[in-house]
Structure formats: structure tokens, C-alpha cells
Amino acid sequence: MVSVEGGVLRPSDDVGIAGYGVYIPIYRIKALEIARVWGKFYDHLPVEEKAVAGPDEDAVTIAIEAARYAIRRAGIRPEEIEAVYVGTESKPYAVKPCSTIVAEALGATPNVLAADYEFACKAGTEAFQTSIGLVASNMVRYAMAIGVDTAQSRPADALEYTAAAGGGAFIFTRRNCETIAYIEGSYSFVTDTPDFWRRDGDMYPSHMGRFTGEPAYFRHTTMAAKGLMSELGLRPSDFSYAVFHQPNPKFPLKLAQYLGIPLDKVKPSIVCSSIGNTYSGSSMIGLASVLDIAKPGDRILLVSYGSGAGSDAFSFVVQDAIEEKRNRAPKVSSFIYRKKEIDYSLYAKFRRKIFM
Amino acid sequence: MATSAYWRTRFQRYRLIGNRCKECGKVFFPPRFVCPACGSVKLEEYKLPERGKLVEYTVVYTAPKGYEVMTPYVIGIVELEDGVRVLAQITDVDVEDVKEGMEVEASIRRLPEQLEGGMICYTYKFRPVIK
Numbered sequence: 349m350v351s352v353e354g355g356v357l358r359p360s361d362d363v364g365i366a367g368y369g370v371y372i373p374i375y376r377i378k379a380l381e382i383a384r385v386w387g388k389f390y391d392h393l394p395v396e397e398k399a400v401a402g403p404d405e406d407a408v409t410i411a412i413e414a415a416r417y418a419i420r421r422a423g424i425r426p427e428e429i430e431a432v433y434v435g436t437e438s439k440p441y442a443v444k445p446c447s448t449i450v451a452e453a454l455g456a457t458p459n460v461l462a463a464d465y466e467f468a469c470k471a472g473t474e475a476f477q478t479s480i481g482l483v484a485s486n487m488v489r490y491a492m493a494i495g496v497d498t499a500q501s502r503p504a505d506a507l508e509y510t511a512a513a514g515g516g517a518f519i520f521t522r523r524n525c526e527t528i529a530y531i532e533g534s535y536s537f538v539t540d541t542p543d544f545w546r547r548d549g550d551m552y553p554s555h556m557g558r559f560t561g562e563p564a565y566f567r568h569t570t571m572a573a574k575g576l577m578s579e580l581g582l583r584p585s586d587f588s589y590a591v592f593h594q595p596n597p598k599f600p601l602k603l604a605q606y607l608g609i610p611l612d613k614v615k616p617s618i619v620c621s622s623i624g625n626t627y628s629g630s631s632m633i634g635l636a637s638v639l640d641i642a643k644p645g646d647r648i649l650l651v652s653y654g655s656g657a658g659s660d661a662f663s664f665v666v667q668d669a670i671e672e673k674r675n676r677a678p679k680v681s682s683f684i685y686r687k688k689e690i691d692y693s694l695y696a697k698f699r700r701k702i703f704m
Numbered sequence: 705m706a707t708s709a710y711w712r713t714r715f716q717r718y719r720l721i722g723n724r725c726k727e728c729g730k731v732f733f734p735p736r737f738v739c740p741a742c743g744s745v746k747l748e749e750y751k752l753p754e755r756g757k758l759v760e761y762t763v764v765y766t767a768p769k770g771y772e773v774m775t776p777y778v779i780g781i782v783e784l785e786d787g788v789r790v791l792a793q794i795t796d797v798d799v800e801d802v803k804e805g806m807e808v809e810a811s812i813r814r815l816p817e818q819l820e821g822g823m824i825c826y827t828y829k830f831r832p833v834i835k
């Protein structure tokens with residue numbers, strides 16, 4: 349990537365998305381059920397329900413499922429993938445990469461770059477930028493970026509209503525007639541902001557409550573989105589869709605208002621009410637929901653957010669190949685409809701909140 | 705499971721890699737060193753298809769230690785698209801919903817930990833096809 353003054357990252361050669369895939373576990377718990385257990389009021393619950401990883405799932409298994417669908421859409425052989433990056437804050441191992449397991453499971457090993465990224469909920473878009481850079485510089489032909497989480501939350505904490513499981517995988521390559529969307533540029537805004545963290549060895553994260561809104565989420569996302577638009581000479585009206593990180597359904601709508609983007613351009617990507625906040629998976633699944641319905645020529649604004657804190661903004665333009673490729677693997681809506689409701693006791697068992 | 709045994713079998717666990725006898729064409733999963741049908745040692749790598757249908761199953765209510773979190777769970781024989789049959793756990797399905805003939809596809813899942821602080825084992829299971 350060539351970085352110019354002002355901070356926009358614009359690939360020197362055109363880069364596109366060859367394929368994408370998502371995976372959302374089948375289990376759901378209703379926010380009402382969580383509220384019932386802790387004796388909370390039932391109104392103003394942030395989401396309807398959230399996706400819960402089954403007892404045999406973790407960030408690695410979800411990443412592999414999403415990655416296999418991405419390969420199916422891309423129509424390539426796994427050994428053609430020369431880089432696999434997994435962005436997550438739910439690593440099954442504290443030390444040992446997820447990416448090696450994912451790359452081996454896909455069949456991309458052993459001639460492959462592999463590493464894990466960590467930046468709260470924006471680890472996946474961080475992996476986007478690395479992949480785009482590697483492709484643009486001609487160092488690799490296909491690079492895969494995955495954002496996935498099985499988010500942790502302390503029982504009875506406000507996060508418990510939303511902390512969910514899911515992920516998405518995107519394969520980048522040089523723009524050609526088989527890519528489904530090409531990238532126009534990317535812009536990042538990062539500061540040291542202590543809104544949310546988890547210390548080494550702790551099971552659950554800590555957060556600053558209301559502080560997570562204005563100085564954290566809204567400041568970083570707004571600055572990244574405005575920076576991108578100003579550098580690329582684009583206005584909010586140039587975008588057909590906007591995809592924002594969704595910690596809850598309200599934040600992305602409020603952000604749209606700040607940026608002057610009509611709500612109906614944001615709503616198609618909002619899946620948080622039915623699956624919860626999938627952390628690093630959130631921007632990926634949001635972008636996939638838009639690719640599931642977008643038309644060639646549509647311009648998509650993507651803005652991630654990761655606590656700690658930072659935002660990555662991207663502009664994509666949808667290409668003709670989307671029409672055929674989107675049908676090669678299940679869409680986000682298939683995963684939303686595929687669900688089994690569980691109660692709090694099963695949830696506690698699945699998420700190992702019961703110690704035996 | 706021993707770390708070394710798990711590592712040696714990772715390709716079959718992750719990617720359903722078996723082998724096929726070059727002499728008589730029989731397919732083996734897990735892979736074999738010698739063909740039990742014709743005695744040939746000329747075997748080549750063979751990747752099994754990842755889709756198939758459930759032909760027979762049983763429900764496990766009393767599980768070995770560590771598997772309590774999964775009970776009740778389904779173990780079944782899956783006939784893959786090329787006719788090869790594989791025994792595996794069927795996941796993401798309730799005992800009351802499972803049925804013979806169900807279309808399934810391979811998925812990689814995590815096995816219960818045998819040892820605190822030990823390695824995490826991932827292996828194939830089958831789940832209903834997502835349309």
C-alpha cells in the first residue's frame with residue numbers, strides 16, 4: 349500500500365475481494381432469558397437474542413467454517429492461498445496461533461504466511477489491510493483475512509446480553525473480472541483509549557460503561573469515516589450502503605446520523621438484534637450481509653471499531669461477479685434463520701460457566 | 705489423546721484425507737499402510753468428499769468423562785457422495801430432529817479437553833447442510 353500525506357491507504361495496484369464466507373453458530377439465547385435469570389427489567393434490552401457457540405465450537409472452528417465458504421465462493425484451490433490472518437480476541441490458546449490450525453485445516457500449508465491479529469473488535473479489518481498490502485505489492489496472489497470471536501462476558505454484566513459468537517472470512521487478490529468488489533482505499537484512526545480490556549489470565553473483560561460511547565466508539569468511527577471520505581473525495585451520498593461495527597443496534601444508527609448517511613443505507617447490514625455483537629466478526633458479517641444483496645456498481649463504506657481504541661474505514665465498489673458468486677455459499681440470512689433456542693442453564697453448560 | 709498421535713493424524717482429522725489402493729481401487733479412511741483386500745502396499749492419498757447423508761445413527765446418553773457437556777449426542781455412519789462410509793459424531797442437531805437420510809457436511813469441531821493445560825484436539829464431525 350502507498351500511504352500518502354493525510355493518511356489514506358490506497359493500494360498502488362487495484363485489489364479486490366475474490367470471495368467471502370461467514371459462519372454463525374446455531375444456538376441462540378434470548379436477552380429476555382438472561383434478564384429473567386438476573387432479575388433485570390425486561391424493557392430496553394439491547395438485542396433480541398445472541399448467537400452462542402456450541403460446546404464443540406471455538407474461534408478456530410468458526411474461522412474454518414467461514415473460510416471454507418470463502419474458498420467456495422472464490423472458486424480457488426486452498427493451496428493457492430499464500431497468507432492466512434485470523435483476527436480475534438477469543439484465542440483458544442494464549443500462546444499458539446489460531447492461524448496455523450486454520451491454514452492447515454484448509455489445506456493452505458506449508459507455504460503460507462500465517463499470524464493472529466488482536467485489536468479487540470477490529471482485528472479482522474486490521475487483517476484486511478495487511479492482506480490488501482501483500483496483494484497490491486504482488487507478494488502474494490491470494491490472502492485471506494478472518495475476523496472471528498466467541499466473545500466472553502461476566503455473568504450478570506451488561507455485556508452478557510450482547511457478547512456473541514460468529515465470524516467472517518475474505519479472500520483478497522488483484523482486481524480482475526472475477527473479483528466481486530474492489531477497494532478504493534482505507535483510512536485508520538487510532539489512539540490509546542482505555543474503554544475496554546481484559547488482563548492476562550482473566551476470564552472476563554472489564555469496561556468503562558458509558559465511556560465506551562462518545563470518546564471511544566463515536567470519535568474513532570467518525571474520524572476514520574470522515575478521513576476516508578475527504579481523502580478519496582467522496583461524500584456520504586456516494587455510498588449505496590454503510591456497514592459499521594455493531595456493539596448494539598443503536599450505535600451504528602446514531603453514527604449514520606452523525607455522518608449524514610440515511611438510515612436505510614445502514615439497516616441492511618445490521619444483524620446485531622438477531623445474533624448479538626460478534627466482536628471481530630461484526631464488521632465481517634455486516635459487510636457480507638451487504639454483499640449478499642448489493643448490485644454491481646454499488647459503493648460500500650465499511651467502518652470497524654476496536655476498543656483500545658481504533659477504527660479502520662474502507663470504500664469498496666461492487667463488481668459484476670457478485671451476482672453469480674454470492675450464490676455459491678450460504679448467505680448471512682441462512683445463518684440467521686438457522687437457529688436453536690437454548691435457556692440459561694444450557695448456555696452456562698455450553699460456555700463452561702459450570703465447573704465440574 | 706497423545707499429542708504426537710494427534711499431530712500425525714491431523715490431515716485425516718482436518719481434511720478427511722484417506723488413501724486408495726492403486727491395485728484394486730479400494731478406499732480407506734483412516735488411511736492404511738497395506739491394502740487388506742489385495743495386500744498391495746501401493747496406496748495413494750485420497751481426499752474424501754465433504755458431503756453425504758446419514759445412513760444410521762445412535763444416541764449417546766452416558767458419555768465418557770469429559771464428554772458430559774455434549775450429552776445427549778449423536779454418533780452416526782455417513783455415506784459420502786462417493787459411497788465411502790465414515791463413522792463420526794453428528795453435531796448441531798437435537799436428538800429429536802436427527803433422522804436417517806439427512807444431508808450432512810463435514811465440519812471441524814473441538815474435542816473435550818482430556819487434560820488441563822493440554823493441547824486442544826480438533827476433528828471432523830458432520831452437521832446438517834446449511835442451505
Ligand SMILES: [Zn+2]
Nearest residue numbers: 725728739742
Ligand atoms: Zn488393494
